[in-house]
Amino acid sequence: xxxxxxxxxxxxxxTGFRYSGLESSRLENLTDAVFAFAITLLVIASEVPKTYVxxxxxxxxxxxxxxxxxxxxxxxxxxxxxxxxxxxxDKRTKTLNFLFLFVLLFYIYPLKYLFSYIGSVQLxxxxxxxxxxxxxxxxxxxxxxxxxLSVDDWADIMIRFGIxxxxxxxxxxxxxxxxxxxxKLLKLNKLELFETKTSMIxxxxxxxxxxxxxxxxxxxxxxxxxxxxxxxxxxSLVLLKKIRGKxxxxxxxxxxxxxKEAKKNHLKIKVTSKEQNEASTSFSxxxxxxxxSISEVSVEAKRFDQDENFxxxxxxxxxxx
Numbered sequence: 001x002x003x004x005x006x007x008x009x010x011x012x013x014x015t016g017f018r019y020s021g022l023e024s025s026r027l028e029n030l031t032d033a034v035f036a037f038a039i040t041l042l043v044i045a046s047e048v049p050k051t052y053v054x055x056x057x058x059x060x061x062x063x064x065x066x067x068x069x070x071x072x073x074x075x076x077x078x079x080x081x082x083x084x085x086x087x088x089x090d091k092r093t094k095t096l097n098f099l100f101l102f103v104l105l106f107y108i109y110p111l112k113y114l115f116s117y118i119g120s121v122q123l124x125x126x127x128x129x130x131x132x133x134x135x136x137x138x139x140x141x142x143x144x145x146x147x148x149l150s151v152d153d154w155a156d157i158m159i160r161f162g163i164x165x166x167x168x169x170x171x172x173x174x175x176x177x178x179x180x181x182x183x184k185l186l187k188l189n190k191l192e193l194f195e196t197k198t199s200m201i202x203x204x205x206x207x208x209x210x211x212x213x214x215x216x217x218x219x220x221x222x223x224x225x226x227x228x229x230x231x232x233x234x235x236s237l238v239l240l241k242k243i244r245g246k247x248x249x250x251x252x253x254x255x256x257x258x259x260k261e262a263k264k265n266h267l268k269i270k271v272t273s274k275e276q277n278e279a280s281t282s283f284s285x286x287x288x289x290x291x292x293s294i295s296e297v298s299v300e301a302k303r304f305d306q307d308e309n310f311x312x313x314x315x316x317x318x319x320x321x
Contacts, residue, residue: 021087
């Protein structure tokens with residue numbers, strides 16, 4: 001439905017990319033349903049509060065819930081953008097999409113646990129400095145104490161998180177690589193090829209591998225450094241967007257300049273052909289006038305010859321007589 005509304009208003013992206021997947025497919029509908037189910041799992045994974053104090057205590061997990069939702073929406077946005085731009089339904093796209101959904105569902109519980117734990121612990125520690133002693137705070141503090149992770153647990157969960165995120169980014173990389181592989185089928189122009197190439201972000205996978213390597217080599221004591229590495233992802237994406245925007249703007253300027261030059265050349269050719277037609281028309285008119293004058297002269301010459309013949313024959317007749 002979203003695509004049907006979208007297609008009525010826009011067939012190009014803000015950067016000038018031509019949309020090839022304006023019509024929704026069953027594959028995309030399935031993916032949207034799985035994303036909706038994953039968000040539902042985030043909600044039902046928490047216990048239903050039985051008292052108002054427990055309801056207040058459950059709010060301490062709100063930061064982790066927001067972080068999970070934002071990450072899922074970012075993945076969904078990349079997936080939706082790919083299908084909107086390219087609209088591929090080949091065998092490789094279907095295989096990658098099924099892998100994407102499998103990893104998503106497997107990844108949702110480690111994601112929920114990690115972000116809920118980090119969010120609630122950080123909030124509890126922050127409120128402790130302000131002297132909070134409410135019943136809801138004490139319940140949240142007790143939950144945070146019971147969920148306290150050991151050094152080995154931190155190493156394990158950071159490895160699980162890194163592997164899941166690495167798998168998701170690898171599959172997204174495969175999506176755009178498949179689009180570039182089918183560039184002739186999609187009839188991508190230079191601007192679209194550049195955008196496709198820059199969408200294959202390999203350094204996101206490198207960041208995940210680096211984070212996993214820190215924990216594997218250093219152990220759980222370095223899990224904090226392993227988590228800090230992921231802060232490079234949003235910073236890198238912002239920088240990439242700015243650099244790509246500048247280059248695409250330059251490509252658009254060059255494209256516009258070439259169009260203007262082609263238009264000027266077309267107009268010159270048109271004017272030249274018009275002048276040639278006019279010249280040929282005037283030449284043909286001159287030729288016709290000259291031909292008419294030559295024909296008139298020839299007619300007069302014939303008449304003169306006839307008069308000469310007649311006068312000579314008359315003189316011969318008179319002499320005979």
